[in-house]
Amino acid sequence: MPSPALRVTPTLSVPAAKARALHTYTSPATPGRTEASQPNIISRTPKLATGTSPASTVRASLRRNKVKLKPGFSALDWSKLRSSGKNLRGVEYPGLIRVTAAELAQHQTKDDAWTALGGKVYNMTHYMGFHPGGERDLMRVAGKDGTKLFMATHSWVSFESMLDGCLVGFYQP
Numbered sequence: 001m002p003s004p005a006l007r008v009t010p011t012l013s014v015p016a017a018k019a020r021a022l023h024t025y026t027s028p029a030t031p032g033r034t035e036a037s038q039p040n041i042i043s044r045t046p047k048l049a050t051g052t053s054p055a056s057t058v059r060a061s062l063r064r065n066k067v068k069l070k071p072g073f074s075a076l077d078w079s080k081l082r083s084s085g086k087n088l089r090g091v092e093y094p095g096l097i098r099v100t101a102a103e104l105a106q107h108q109t110k111d112d113a114w115t116a117l118g119g120k121v122y123n124m125t126h127y128m129g130f131h132p133g134g135e136r137d138l139m140r141v142a143g144k145d146g147t148k149l150f151m152a153t154h155s156w157v158s159f160e161s162m163l164d165g166c167l168v169g170f171y172q173p
């Protein structure tokens with residue numbers, strides 16, 4: 001019979017458990033949705049586990065608002081609209097156009113919202129109601145180059161495939 005002093009406790013110490021959680025925990029965006037079922041996502045940055053730790057500052061900067069989308073505005077609905085043949089570019093000219101900063105700035109209202117992402121200009125107007133982060137965040141980049149804010153928020157999202165039908169042209173600031 002070992003003395004109480006020699007007994008080994010089978011649970012992990014608090015720092016070890018915390019370290020393990022921080023390195024392995026990855027939170028799915030929506031319960032029940034896996035990355036494989038979200039074609040717009042290339043890879044996901046691991047989110048940090050909850051709990052009190054010095055990482056709480058980092059967690060605060062990762063916290064983002066997710067809005068409740070209206071019926072008919074799911075990712076699947078957006079995918080259907082993209083492949084419906086509807087003109088999502090909002091320009092009649094069939095080819096891609098060159099867009100200057102001055103021209104881009106002309107399109108900064110909800111009914112006519114363009115943004116530049118990675119040197120390409122997209123018409124986001126039809127995407128407004130479908131954005132999981134809400135219209136207000138999308139409008140933050142309307143009429144301007146949104147690359148930095150987009151990448152800072154969700155670099156794993158492929159805007160090129162999400163907005164392929166909305167491509168207006170190339171940004172020439």
Ligand code: HEM
Binds near residue numbers: 040067153157
């Ligand atoms: C036209 C450009 C954009 C597209 C195509 C887009 C696309 C997306 C997609 C697909 C998601 C879901 C990501 C996921 O489930 O992990 C998302 C979420 C989100 N987006 Fe955007 N986004 C755009 C611009 C922006 C901008 C400029 C902001 C500004 C801050 C923003 C803020 C957010 C936020 C806060 C979420 C949160 C949802 C969450 O926590 O899952 N987005 N966006």
